[in-house]
Amino acid sequence: MTEQNAHAALEEQIDQWRAYVQRRRAISAADVDEMEDHLRGQVTDLTAGGLDDDEAFLVAVKRMGNLDDVSREFAREHSDRLWKQLVLVPDEPGETGRWRELGVVLALAVAAGIWVRILVDASGGDDVVVVRNAVFAVLPFLAGYFAWKRQVSWRVSATLLAVTAALALVVNLYPFEQGPDDGPGMTGFLAITHTPVVLWLLLGVVYAGGAWRSGARRMDFVRFTGELAIYLVLIALGGGLLIGLTVGTLSLVDIDIEPFLEDWIVPFGMPGALLVGAWLVEAKKNVVENIAPVLTRVFTPLTIVMLVAILVALLANGPLTAVDRELLILMDAILVLVLFLLLYSISARDPLAPPGIFDWLQLVLVGAALAVDAVALTAMLTRIAEFGFTANKVAALGLNLLLLVHLAWAAWLGLGFARGRRPFAEAERWQTQYLPVYAVWATIVVVAFGPLFAFA
Known part of the structure; x- marks a missing residue:
């Protein structure tokens, strides 16, 4: 050489x-x-x-x-x-610290389970109350874990706690109307579904150690979210198999453990899985990081095929006014999934690697998502013009507009990188800079939509 x-x-x-x-x-x-x-x-x-x-x-x-x-x-x-x-020496330091950290995680998981159990008892059998407040009963304990691990300042912790408490008051004290089948009305449903988005992005501030302006730490949180989702799926599959085998075995001897499952396993298992999964992500980062690029390369082409099939079905199904409302909601969910896949792909990519075929494949993915988003927006605007504004239509329209801006600029930056005219850092920076926009919109839906639409 x-x-x-x-x-x-x-x-x-x-x-x-x-x-x-x-x-x-x-x-x-x-x-x-x-x-x-x-x-x-x-x-x-x-x-x-x-x-x-x-x-x-x-x-x-x-x-x-x-x-x-x-x-x-x-x-x-x-x-x-x-x-x-x-x-790589055999005797790694810090093993005692890891066990101590696991002890803290398990203690917080038990505390979250107890809090969920209290919530279930206090709800008087009202499932809406449980669903509305479950996120407030679990995520603060996960935030407490990261606040302890990152040594977040008391000022930041107190501010986030105050915001969380304010959201809890809004969700529980607003006079939301009751919907059909004793479920929540539309504005109540929107508040329930958007509150976890706000709290999860607030959790990102704690995860970043209070340095919420740092693009690198925001991308770390994106990476953490993707890896946590993988661990939760694995835990759910393993736990579901174990519970199924246990229930099947005991049923053969006429022992019914379903009440025990409902009263204890579920209230403690769900927050426990979340906290233990978060600990596993922190302790075993290399395990998932090694398979993350593989996962993104497998699911990206599959998602492209799905988007193209959806687009063809929509265009071949007659006028856009005939598009069903439930189908539009499902399309929004698919677009959000595409956004998650894009974010996780960018977070898992080696920033020093030159552009390659997979970068062009991601451009195809974003382009297909933009086409589906354009069709969905057209259908929504058509329905609004024909039937008028409602809370769910405005929420869906706002989300689609946010996704349109996000994906369009991501496509422009991605094209510049793939052609060798822009650094990858610009595309990565755009993703992290845009994330707070979703938090702001979700907060508007939770706080303002109730009064704007008469809590219907």
Whole structure:
């Protein structure tokens, strides 16, 4: 290997190391610069002592002192590299801290379960009350875990707690009308469905350690959300199988455990799964990060096929005025799913990798989503012109307009990156900058739609 090639290989390794530190530890840019200077200084000293660039890099990473944990994780992820054996030591520090953290998570899970159980008893059998307040009974405990883990300031914690309490008062004290079958009316239903969106994005502030302006930490929260969803699906599948086998076995001996399931397993199992899943994401990030790119590459083409089929069905089904309201709601859900897939794909992508075929495939995905969104907007505007405004139509129209802006600019930035005219950082930055818009809209739906539409 020539000296020029060796130097290029060293620069590539340092770039990978820097990107890894930025992505996994959410360290400020200034700290990363300082760490990189230290690493380069170590490499320079070692090459002056007779080592070649590759050997000097291996030893320098090993000598990074306070970065032992980062180096160890970096080594584990890049297991094909020789220097894994130099960096990855068998006795990792912090195992006691991990068990202590798990103890905190389990204690919070039990507390959340108790709170849900109290809520069920206090509701007097009113399922609407339980559904309306379940999110307030669970998410604050998850926020408490991250506040403890990230050492969030009391000022930030108190502000978020006050906002959460205000939302709880709005949802419970507004005189929402009752809908058919003793369910909530439309504005009540919208409040119930949009409140979790607001609280989840507020949770992102806690997850970011209060640094909610940081685009990198917002993207970390997007990555966390996707990985948590994967863990929750796995936990649900495993738990459902275990419960099903238990119920089937005991039913053979005439033991009915369904009351026990309803009274104890469900109230404690659901918040427990959420908190334990969050802990698993934090403790075992490498497990899901290694399969995340595979998942996005599998589901992206499948989602494109689904969107194209939906678009063809809508256009071939006669005038848009004939589009069913439930179908429009389902289309909105599909578009939100596409948005999640886009966000997670961007969060899982190596920011240093050059544009490739998959980036063009994502452009096709966004383009198909934009076409479906345009058809849905046309159908909604047609229905509004014919039947007038209602709370659910305005909420759906607002969501579709937000998705249109988000996806359209994402497509423009993605096209620029795929053609080599824009850096990937611009496309990534747009995703994180736009996220608070959804929080603002969801808050408007929860707080303002009740009075605007007479709580109907």
